[in-house]
Amino acid sequence: MSILVDENTKLLVQGITGNEGSFHTQRCIEYGTKVVAGVTPGKGGSQHLGVPVFNTVENAMAETGANASLLFVPPAFAADGILETIDAGMSLIVCITEGIPVLDMVKVHRYLKGKPTRLIGPNCPGVMSPGKCKAGIMVGEIHLPGSVGVISRSGTLTYDVVSQLTSLGIGQSTCVGIGGDALPGSTFVNILELFEADQDTKAVVLIGEIGGTMEQEAAEFISHKMTKPVVAFIAGSTAPPGKRMGHAGAIITGSAGKASEKIKALSQAGAIIAPNPAEVGLTTKKVLENL
Amino acid sequence: MKIHEYQAKALLAQYGIPVPKGKVASTPAEARKIATEIGGTVVIKAQVYAGGRGKAGGIKTVNSPEEAEKAASQLIGTRLVTHQTGPEGAPVSKVLVEEASDVARELYLSILVDGTSHLPVMMSSEAGGMEIEEVAQSAPEKIFRSAIDPAIGFQPFQGRKLAYGTNLDGGQVGEATRLMTNLYKLFIDKDCSLAEINPLVVTADKKLLALDAKLNFDDNALYRHKDIQELQDKEQEEPLEIQARDWGINNYVKMDGDIGCMVNGAGLAMAVNDLIQYCGGRAANFLDIGTLNNTERVVNSFKMFIADPRIKAVLVNIFGGMARVDVIAQGIVEAYQQMNIPFPVVIRLAGTNLEEGQRILAESGISFIQAKDFYDVANKVVKAAKGVTK
Numbered sequence: 001m002s003i004l005v006d007e008n009t010k011l012l013v014q015g016i017t018g019n020e021g022s023f024h025t026q027r028c029i030e031y032g033t034k035v036v037a038g039v040t041p042g043k044g045g046s047q048h049l050g051v052p053v054f055n056t057v058e059n060a061m062a063e064t065g066a067n068a069s070l071l072f073v074p075p076a077f078a079a080d081g082i083l084e085t086i087d088a089g090m091s092l093i094v095c096i097t098e099g100i101p102v103l104d105m106v107k108v109h110r111y112l113k114g115k116p117t118r119l120i121g122p123n124c125p126g127v128m129s130p131g132k133c134k135a136g137i138m139v140g141e142i143h144l145p146g147s148v149g150v151i152s153r154s155g156t157l158t159y160d161v162v163s164q165l166t167s168l169g170i171g172q173s174t175c176v177g178i179g180g181d182a183l184p185g186s187t188f189v190n191i192l193e194l195f196e197a198d199q200d201t202k203a204v205v206l207i208g209e210i211g212g213t214m215e216q217e218a219a220e221f222i223s224h225k226m227t228k229p230v231v232a233f234i235a236g237s238t239a240p241p242g243k244r245m246g247h248a249g250a251i252i253t254g255s256a257g258k259a260s261e262k263i264k265a266l267s268q269a270g271a272i273i274a275p276n277p278a279e280v281g282l283t284t285k286k287v288l289e290n291l
Numbered sequence: 292m293k294i295h296e297y298q299a300k301a302l303l304a305q306y307g308i309p310v311p312k313g314k315v316a317s318t319p320a321e322a323r324k325i326a327t328e329i330g331g332t333v334v335i336k337a338q339v340y341a342g343g344r345g346k347a348g349g350i351k352t353v354n355s356p357e358e359a360e361k362a363a364s365q366l367i368g369t370r371l372v373t374h375q376t377g378p379e380g381a382p383v384s385k386v387l388v389e390e391a392s393d394v395a396r397e398l399y400l401s402i403l404v405d406g407t408s409h410l411p412v413m414m415s416s417e418a419g420g421m422e423i424e425e426v427a428q429s430a431p432e433k434i435f436r437s438a439i440d441p442a443i444g445f446q447p448f449q450g451r452k453l454a455y456g457t458n459l460d461g462g463q464v465g466e467a468t469r470l471m472t473n474l475y476k477l478f479i480d481k482d483c484s485l486a487e488i489n490p491l492v493v494t495a496d497k498k499l500l501a502l503d504a505k506l507n508f509d510d511n512a513l514y515r516h517k518d519i520q521e522l523q524d525k526e527q528e529e530p531l532e533i534q535a536r537d538w539g540i541n542n543y544v545k546m547d548g549d550i551g552c553m554v555n556g557a558g559l560a561m562a563v564n565d566l567i568q569y570c571g572g573r574a575a576n577f578l579d580i581g582t583l584n585n586t587e588r589v590v591n592s593f594k595m596f597i598a599d600p601r602i603k604a605v606l607v608n609i610f611g612g613m614a615r616v617d618v619i620a621q622g623i624v625e626a627y628q629q630m631n632i633p634f635p636v637v638i639r640l641a642g643t644n645l646e647e648g649q650r651i652l653a654e655s656g657i658s659f660i661q662a663k664d665f666y667d668v669a670n671k672v673v674k675a676a677k678g679v680t681k
Contacts, residue, residue, distance in 0.1 A: 076514065102404050102509045102511065103411075103441075103479065103482055103512065107441055109409035109410075110409070110441055125612070137612060137613055138612060139610075139642050142642070153558060155559075156554075156610040156612060157556060157558035157559040157561075159610045160610050160641070160665055163610075163641065164665075180558065182404070183406060209558055209561060212406045213406065213407065214406070235558050235562040236561040237565045237568070238546070238564045238565050238567075239561055239564070239577070242375070243544045243577075244510070244544075245542075245544060245561050245577055246577070248510070250557060254424050276569045276666070277562035277565060277665065278566060278664065278665040278666035278669070279666070
């Protein structure tokens with residue numbers, strides 16, 4: 001099993017005809033993902049990469065039965081694209097777009113309340129269930145099917161961690177990039193809940209970073225609700241306060257945002273902290289050997 | 292993005308929030324003229340992006356236009372060192388000349404977007420004039436919060452809660468609520484990431500006045516606020532960071548070490564800096580090269596390293612996903628062709644188009660140190676930096 005996406009995922013791509021949308025849709029199809037529809041307003045009725053394109057998400061869902069959406073819409077229009085997809089009743093939206101204004105995301109979160117939609121991202125690499133479905137921009141080849149769940153706020157750091165796992169023969173159930181923004185659609189806690197409930201996930205690797213309090217909330221969840229082991233690494237121990245380190249959410253504004261505070265909280269909650277980012281794979285290996 | 296206090300106060304005034312009478316001066320003579328216009332006791336405030344100006348001598352109260360000119364001349368053209376600047380300080384090119392206020396009480400008021408509730412939250416406190424994080428530590432019961440639903444906006448009951456929380460008396464609560472409503476409107480209209488009035492003072496004649504103000508803006512939303520973009524004062528930014536942006540490298544942060552870093556992805560770039568420290572070295576910068584389709588940004592990254600006299604060795608760590616390893620490799624070769632690289636370069640490549648990237652580096656004949664994985668690249672660059680004597 002896996003979480004969020006699997007062999008039954010029928011993917012819709014918003015912004016399929018754009019440069020990034022085209023490039024990554026092609027990669028998803030090559031990986032074996034069932035891409036059933038694309039949406040680009042004004043290009044409805046055409047075909048792109050062998051996929052039918054629609055003007056609206058509602059039409060695309062009605063015609064194709066799409067049950068997940070991957071979004072590449074430019075930042076100024078992305079929130080509107082997410083709102084449209086929530087309104088259409090989509091169960092999963094994965095938003096890749098980087099640079100969406102925070103106040104646009106405030107509206108999105110308000111609109112999400114009470115709706116059945118789960119949002120992953122924005123500003124994320126997407127969701128990957130190895131061997132089943134790639135709904136994102138991550139490198140397909142480095143993944144291996146298996147039983148370790150991966151959750152991360154980062155993209156390329158996750159690729160490195162996944163390739164460490166794969167080179168040690170440790171496969172992944174699902175890898176979820178929740179994104180580097182300050183207001184992510186799903187948090188560490190949301191995804192930890194899913195991994196805890198997933199029978200085929202035996203352990204979880206959590207890659208956090210400076211800024212916000214999501215890691216502390218994850219620590220709270222781990223200490224009270226999580227029975228599976230969690231291996232964690234927090235990036236940004238050497239980051240100066242008050243500086244935005246690439247990701248919109250990676251800025252230390254108070255003491256809770258520091259890496260040391262997050263590591264302390266996770267460690268006290270029983271998570272196993274990798275000593276450095278190059279040893280996340282080895283740390284996970286030891287944890288699995290002791291299960 | 293940050294702006295100066297005088298610019299923030301002009302925006303507050305536009306939104307009907309009372310601020311002290313004052314004007315900004317770029318020369319001591321201008322400061323004297325403004326002080327004459329205002330008359331009586333005035334306050335001369337150095338305009339820098341950093342906080343902590345009072346303790347650092349950046350705020351002076353004077354009693355005559357002559358003293359105003361003198362105080363301005365002691366500030367303009369100098370660098371102000373506060374606990375928020377580095378030891379190098381921040382350049383002062385302007386001072387705000389303001390009428391002195393007769394302060395009875397100092398309160399605190401701010402709005403920011405809360406990451407847990409995903410809503411703008413307004414905070415008030417009667418412990419104004421100090422940093423709110425200190426208050427949160429020492430007297431958390433003095434902080435009042437109210438989350439604002441964007442669908443209905445700021446409501447009068449929230450104003451009452453926040454105003455009564457600061458022990459304002461009945462007559463001032465209505466005025467405070469109007470001020471808060473206006474501050475929320477400004478926050479939303481201009482895509483602020485922080486709107487802070489600290490202190491919000493109650494004057495001796497019981498009026499509310501924004502004595503100091505800080506407005507920060509969401510970088511992602513600047514595209515729809517040309518007026519705000521124009522307020523940016525590049526002098527207040529780190530010169531290397533300005534240079535990087537001019538060369539198309541948006542995610543560059545100066546650090547305090549001697550190892551130049553070029554990485555793709557923000558999380559990986561942070562992790563590289565951590566790993567360098569783990570191996571006993573210090574990064575000179577954080578640099579996320581992002582996704583690129585051409586070699587220009589790679590060449591410009593090397594220009595950045597050459598422009599930075601502290602650099603003793605350079606680390607390149609690329610995990611190709613969206614970014615293609617062959618393009619990065621081509622960029623490195625071009626950098627070596629265009630300039631003399633005076634420091635050792637340690638390169639680790641992985642991911643999309645790796646073989647092609649390795650072939651390009653090997654066939655170019657350039658001299659570099661190859662690393663096989665994440666740990667190896669950090670370890671080797673730390674050794675290389677220590678081995679070089681400059």
